[in-house]
Amino acid sequence: MPAAAARHGTAGLAGLGTLLLLALVTAPQARASSIYACVSRHGGAVHLVPKAARCRKGESKESWNTRGPAGATGAVSANGAAGLNGFNGVTGANGPAGPTTETGAPGAAGARGSTGPPGGTGETGATGVAGTKGATGTQGPTAVTGETGATGVAGTNGVTGAQGPTGATGETGAVGPTGAGGAVGGYSVRQAPATHVIVTSGTEGIPITVVSRELPAGHYILNAKVELDLSNTTADAQVGVGCDLVDTPSEGASTHDTAEWTTPIGVSHSGVYIASNSLPLTLAVSSSTHTSEISIACYVSFEKASDEFGAQAGNAAITAVQTTQNS
Secondary structure, three states: OOHHHHHHHHHHHHHHHHHHHHHHHHOOOOOOOEEEEEEEOOOOOEEEOOOOOOOOOOEEEEEEEOOOOOOOOOOOOOOOOOOOOOOOOOOOOOOOOOOOOOOOOOOOOOOOOOOOOOOOOOOOOOOOOOOOOOOOOOOOOOOOOOOOOOOOOOOOOOOOOOOOOOOOOOOOOOOOOOOOOOEEEEEEEEOOOOOEEEOOOOOOOOOEEEEEEEEOOEEEEEEEEEEEEEEEOOOOEEEEEEEEEEEEEOOOOOEEEEEEEEEEEOEEEOOEEEEEEEEEEEEEEEEOOOOEEEEEEEEEEEEEOOOOOEEEEEEEEEEEEEEOOOO
């Protein structure tokens, strides 16, 4: 090969090596697995071209892989001396604030908590005011006084007669009918105003006591009432509730009167659905020798409602009128 051509070839290869090094450094590894170039046959000039490009006349097209075969493992070198600690770098500027994330959707409602214990028995209400005395009847007319008769002539005293025999004892007359029993006293108990007792967990077997008090031994007529308020978060609830007026003597079996109410809950109020009703109760008590406890207790007999269903009792009251007897 002539010296000039050799020099040109050497220069071309050097230029080609520089271009290849530059291409390897700058080309994205993810896109370039091979490098293509056109090499001048006269002078060795090199320029990179795409894979599909055609070289000019007088050039030949060459290609190289961006990664050559792995070289042999070099010998293990001795550890170099520890370098000096570098200076602390300048604190970088704060990066831009990240985007504000949207507030997540509200979590699902938690499970309904267990019902708290029943509230304590309210204080005994004050004794009711005594009834007013009835009006006095009108006075009947005064009888006319008859004329005084003339004085008769005084008679002479007669001879005293002998004492006659004692007459026989007459038969005992029949016993008259018993008079009607009249009221002789009264007692009452009332739930404190603006208070309520939750009865959602009450059942027919174990109702929730709303109000109660003790009665001394005797005969009584009991009249009672209680107001029930129901609520639910949906409009399709169907519920049955009931209340008992119960007399529990210190000895012997108890007696009771029951009032029940079945209703849908469909009146919308402040975002929930409600229903309200007042239940009346009546009971005759005869416990002439033992004290008694009287009470109102309520329960839920069935319910087709949401987990947020609630039932509460308020304005409960019992009036006990004592009588001489109950027939």
